[in-house]
Amino acid sequence: MHNAAFRALGLDVVYVPFEVHPDDLEMAIKGVRALGLLGVNLTIPHKEKVAKFLDWIDKEATRIGSVNTVHNVDGELRGYSTDGRGFIRALQAAGKSPKDSRAVILGAGGAARATAYALAQHGASVTIANRTFSRALELAESLSPVVEGEIKAVSLNGEAAREAISVADLLVNCTPVGMYPNVDEQPIPSEWLHPNLFVYDQIYNPLETRLLRAAKRSGAQTANGVGMLVYQGAISFEIWTGQSPPLAVMERAVLGIETNSVDD
Ligand code: NAP
Numbered sequence: 001m002h003n004a005a006f007r008a009l010g011l012d013v014v015y016v017p018f019e020v021h022p023d024d025l026e027m028a029i030k031g032v033r034a035l036g037l038l039g040v041n042l043t044i045p046h047k048e049k050v051a052k053f054l055d056w057i058d059k060e061a062t063r064i065g066s067v068n069t070v071h072n073v074d075g076e077l078r079g080y081s082t083d084g085r086g087f088i089r090a091l092q093a094a095g096k097s098p099k100d101s102r103a104v105i106l107g108a109g110g111a112a113r114a115t116a117y118a119l120a121q122h123g124a125s126v127t128i129a130n131r132t133f134s135r136a137l138e139l140a141e142s143l144s145p146v147v148e149g150e151i152k153a154v155s156l157n158g159e160a161a162r163e164a165i166s167v168a169d170l171l172v173n174c175t176p177v178g179m180y181p182n183v184d185e186q187p188i189p190s191e192w193l194h195p196n197l198f199v200y201d202q203i204y205n206p207l208e209t210r211l212l213r214a215a216k217r218s219g220a221q222t223a224n225g226v227g228m229l230v231y232q233g234a235i236s237f238e239i240w241t242g243q244s245p246p247l248a249v250m251e252r253a254v255l256g257i258e259t260n261s262v263d264d
Helices: 002-008 022-035 059-064 083-093 110-121 133-146 159-166 210-218 226-241 247-254
Strands: 039-041 069-073 076-080 102-106 125-130 151-155 170-173 198-201 221-223
Touching (some): 002 226, 002 247, 022 076, 059 076, 059 083, 059 110, 059 133, 069 226, 083 110, 083 226, 102 110, 102 159, 110 125, 110 133, 110 170, 125 133, 125 159, 133 151, 151 159, 198 210, 210 221, 226 247
Parallel strands (some): 102 125, 102 170, 125 151, 198 221
């Protein structure tokens, strides 16, 4: 996705993967500065641990306790989180406004944290439904003081989750349930779905999860995780280059569609 975008804009930049052992994170980050890299993305398990090695962290990343994008500005390492903003842009692009929505988030991990924060900041009331209720509660309690909207917690396995979904207009799957290779799994029973829901599944492999198929059958509107993946990457691209990201090029790269033209 990033290499396709750099090529499309004729930028002399390349995106490469590095596998970093958790014990070597500090050294790797010092290496970003020493080698004069433009920046890096970080993923599990480094997102929550990297903050102490950076020089500056933006408000959103500080509040959710997670950094997925580092920008090296003349040796000053700046940290950002682009997942939540990427999700909101993808949701809006799919035709669903977060404002005044009643949202239920499935899961309480890193993606759920960024999503709950972003939705609450955009005027949604949020219920977090998680398999391990204590994690849902912990997430709701840690975010509530720093967001505008309301955040509640319920157990994913109980009646409270079914009730919350029955009155919701937005359901966001932030669990890996249904992701390849476990494509026959579904995080909630199909009977809980209804036509007033917009169901956003953050999974992008497969493109249509079992949850999305069931949601369509129930009459709900749906979107998959490709949009979020592209938009969170596009925001990182903008941070690193200061240029407008070629969204269509990035999306085609994510979907594995060959492209040689710049027509975004
Ligand atoms: P994570 O931190 O490991 O959290 C996973 C969450 O899912 C936990 O709350 C966990 O519940 C729950 N869970 C796991 N297995 C479950 C099961 N069998 N039944 C019910 N709940 C289960 O993972 P993450 O980083 O938040 O990622 C979650 C998903 O979002 C992944 O599929 C990832 O690919 C996707 N994602 C997509 C994008 C995108 O750009 N589209 C970005 C980020 C993440 P417990 O607390 O009970 O363990």
